[in-house]
Amino acid sequence: MKKIILMISILFCTLYSDEVYATFSVVAKRDASLSFIAGGIVNKVNVDVGSVVKKGDILATLQNTDIKAMVDVSKTTLKYAKKDYKRQLKIKNLIDEARFDSVSFKYENAKNRLVYQQALYDKTFLKAPFDGVIYEKEIEVGDAVSGMMLKTVFKIQSKKERKLVLEFDQKYDGIVKTGDVFRYSINGKQKEYVGKISKIYPHANIKNRKIKAEVKAKGFITGLFGDGYIITQTKR
DSSP states (O other): OOOHHHHHHHHHTTTEEEEEEEEEEEESSSSSEEOSSSSSEEEEEOTTTTEEEETTTTEEEOOOOOHHHHHHHEEEEHHHHHHHHHHHHHHHGGGHHHHHHHHHHHHHHHHHHHHHHHHHHTTTTTESSEEEEEEEEEEOOOOOOOOOOOOOOOEEEEESSEEEEEEEEEGGGGTTTTTOOEEEEEEESOOEEEEEEEEEEEOTTTTTOEEEEEEEEOOOTTOOOEEEEEEEEEEE
C-alpha cells in the first residue's frame, strides 16, 4: 500500500518546464566611481581611459610634499620619545610617578601623531580598489580637488567579468528561481548563449511591475542588451 501511495505521489510531482520571457542589459560584475577624499592640487595622473590596473595601483596623486615632511617630523619625534620612554622605564621605581606618566604620555602621543599624519599622507594617493579597467577619466595634472565636495575623477569596472541584469514580469514571482537556465541572444542576433540565474532581487519595480535577476557572463562589453527565456522547473 505504501509503495502505491509513493508511486502516485511521484506521478503528481512530475517536473514541467515553463518559459518566462525576460529582457536584460549587460553590466560589469564590479563597477566603482572613484574620488579623492582629501583636498589639494593634482600632481600626477598615472592612467587613462582603457588602462588595465591591478588592485592597489596608484591612479593619481595630489601634491603632498608638505604632508610628507610632517610624516618625517612625526617619525623623528617618535624615535626620541621612544628612547626617552625606555630610559625612564628602567628607573621607573626611582623617579617620581608624575614624571614617568609625563614621559609615557609623550611617547603615546608621538605614536598617535605619526598614525594621524600617515593617514593624511595616504589620502593623497588614489588607488584602484580592485583589478579592472578604467573606462572614464575626469582629471588632469593641475586640477584642484576638494575633500569637502567629492567629485568622481575615475570610473573603473572589472575587465572581463560581466553580469546580465534581467527583468521579467512580477506574476512569475516564486516561479523563477536561482539555478534556472536562461537562454538568450545579444542585440537580436541569432547566436544563442546559455547561463543560469545566480540572484533574484527581493522586490518588484513599482513603476513597471518587473522583477530583476542576474546571470553571470564573460566577454561582452557593457551596455549591450538582449532578451531570452528563463526555463523554469515547476511541479504539477
